[in-house]
Amino acid sequence: MIKKTKIAQALKGSLIRLLLAIVLVFSINSLFAAEQVTTAEVVEVDCLGCHQESQGSSIHAIWQTPHGKVFGKNNETCVTCHGPSLEHGKVPRDNSPSLSFGPKWPSEFNEQSAVCLGCHEKGNQVMWLSGVHNDEQLSCLSCHNIHTQIDEVLVRIEQSETCFTCHKSVQASAHMPSSHPILEGKTTCVDCHNPHGNISEHSLNEPTVNDTCFSCHAEKRGPFLFEHAPVAEDCTTCHKPHGSVNASLLKTRGPFLCQQCHSAAFHPSVQHDGGGLPNTGQGSEFLLGKNCLNCHSQIHGSNHPSGSRLTR
Ligand code: HEC
Ligand code: HEC
Ligand code: HEC
Ligand code: HEC
Ligand code: HEC
Ligand code: HEC
Ligand code: HEC
Ligand code: HEC
Ligand code: HEC
Ligand code: HEC
Structure with missing residues (x-):
């Protein structure tokens, strides 16, 4: 009986969240469409002419990442995320690129995420807009680094360090006498949680706590x-x-x-x-x-x- 009401409550919560997410994804998408990049604009600004590799800038590490490899070694790559940036191309010191992530012209958390969601709105990221991290005004950049060859949050053994910068009490727990082998990298946060948000309580990967545990401790499931x-x-x-x-x-x-x-x-x-x-x-x-x-x-x-x- 208790179990049934719990499931019913969870389902009700999920439905509301799902509807909310659909509405939000829709509005963000129309917002993004206005910023769509065309090839004509790409030719207009020669990002790489000024942002040269020879200046020792770390931004060129992007060629070693999937983004750089997929988009190609040209200006089109840059405008994919930073937008056409016409004014910036003319007088760079006075004008921000269409979208800068900072440090000089920092942008809002939701503007930052909207660009990424333009391509990453499916898969694990599908519930981002209704997830707790978005509610707390984190953006994709709170965890991910774009202009680095190795994005540390994707490296299993180092992943938790990113999470620990904010989740101090979880870090403390991981050091207790009995713990999941999180510090050893054998179990990591993403084995149980989806950091991009999920409809389940605590953004767990599975609909319930028990299903999450059964994914490794199958023998406890019975029947x-x-x-x-x-x-x-x-x-x-x-x-x-x-x-x-x-x-x-x-x-x-x-x-x-x-x-x-x-x-x-x-x-x-x-x-x-x-x-x-x-x-x-x-x-x-x-x-x-x-x-x-x-x-x-x-x-x-x-x-x-x-x-x-x-x-x-
Ligand atoms: C020395 C062994 C022993 C220890 C220690 C023990 N139990 Fe039991 N317990 C039994 C046995 C044997 C039965 C079955 C009795 C029966 O079928 O009449 C039982 C029955 C029960 C039952 C079912 C009661 C019922 O309706 O018949 C519960 C609940 C229970 N134990 C809880 C506990 C808890 C809680 C503790 C610790 C505080 C505990 N037991 C410690 C041996 C033990
Ligand atoms: C959150 C509450 C809860 C906790 C904590 C809990 N139990 Fe139970 N336990 C139950 C319930 C509910 C039942 C089912 C009782 C029934 O069917 O009448 C049960 C059944 C049992 C039974 C079978 C009794 C029977 O009548 O068939 C035993 C033995 C038992 N528990 C032992 C333990 C022991 C030992 C612990 C500690 C390790 C423990 N329980 C912790 C709630 C709890
Ligand atoms: C996948 C999206 C993406 C692409 C493609 C991209 N950037 Fe960025 N860029 C970012 C983000 C996000 C930041 C904020 C810093 C970070 O998280 O790495 C940034 C930061 C920067 C900075 C500021 C760095 C600093 O610390 O001063 C410059 C300059 C820059 N990008 C230029 C470029 C150029 C030139 C290109 C094309 C080669 C490009 N970007 C391609 C997303 C992108
Ligand atoms: C005419 C040279 C020039 C061109 C062309 C140019 N930039 Fe810049 N860019 C600069 C300079 C100079 C800065 C540093 C501005 C400052 O710190 O005052 C800069 C800074 C930036 C920053 C960091 C902004 C911040 O908030 O700190 C980004 C991102 C950026 N450029 C992206 C681009 C992109 C994308 C293009 C192509 C669409 C581009 N730039 C084209 C010269 C240029
Ligand atoms: C124009 C589309 C596009 C945009 C915009 C975009 N990405 Fe991507 N992203 C991709 C593609 C394509 C891949 C490679 C997918 C693959 O390899 O399966 C990728 C891969 C990734 C990966 C996996 C990298 C790895 O090493 O496996 C991460 C993380 C990521 N993107 C984050 C972001 C973030 C954060 C932003 C916003 C700053 C962003 N992306 C913007 C298309 C995009
Ligand atoms: C709280 C930290 C955090 C935030 C915020 C975050 N990510 Fe991630 N992301 C991760 C972790 C951790 C992984 C590695 C997941 C794994 O190994 O299963 C990951 C993996 C990815 C991947 C690789 C493929 C996949 O789905 O596993 C993509 C693409 C990605 N993130 C995009 C995004 C985008 C887009 C945003 C913003 C909407 C974002 N992330 C925000 C932590 C974060
Ligand atoms: C920039 C700070 C920041 C980072 C980095 C961060 N989080 Fe969070 N996270 C928060 C805040 C703030 C909340 C909401 C308050 C809370 O529940 O602690 C939250 C909530 C959560 C929740 C939901 C808790 C609940 O009860 O619903 C989970 C799960 C979570 N984070 C996991 C992660 C994981 C996994 C990572 C690393 C991949 C991570 N976080 C990185 C700030 C962060
Ligand atoms: C073995 C699965 C598992 C792993 C691994 C795990 N979590 Fe959790 N986490 C849970 C469960 C289950 C809950 C819900 C707790 C409850 O209901 O008491 C939770 C709750 C949370 C919460 C909200 C409550 C709180 O304790 O603050 C945060 C935040 C969180 N986890 C972050 C993390 C981070 C960060 C990591 C990695 C360092 C991580 N978790 C690793 C299963 C896990
Ligand atoms: C990603 C796989 C994974 C998931 C999911 C998982 N566990 Fe574990 N669990 C482990 C591993 C690995 C160990 C360590 C086993 C060892 O040391 O032999 C462990 C150990 C344990 C232990 C024993 C700890 C000790 O100190 O002896 C308990 C209890 C436990 N898990 C409960 C849970 C619960 C409850 C959940 C759900 C919230 C859960 N586990 C989810 C992998 C997992
Ligand atoms: C009624 C309390 C109770 C609940 C609920 C409970 N456990 Fe346990 N669990 C224990 C106790 C007590 C131990 C220690 C057993 C021992 O020392 O022999 C334990 C030990 C474990 C262990 C380590 C030893 C082993 O048996 O492998 C794992 C893993 C574990 N539990 C997983 C789970 C999972 C998964 C669930 C949910 C499906 C769960 N537990 C629910 C009381 C509970």
């Missing part, structure tokens, strides 16, 4: 003969995704973890002395002090015919 309700519901009921001071990324240590939900008075899940139990004394005290997992080891679900108590 199980005996399910443990909170596991099927949401892994983050018990686990933290990035890092934890407790073993196995647990939010709280057992037995306290379990006792948040299980407080049946007849079972050792509540604190009591050995009094009411047979063999009062050492044996029972020993039993009471133990973590629930010593007996309920199949905490994620059991396929054993007599595993209904998740003990085997």
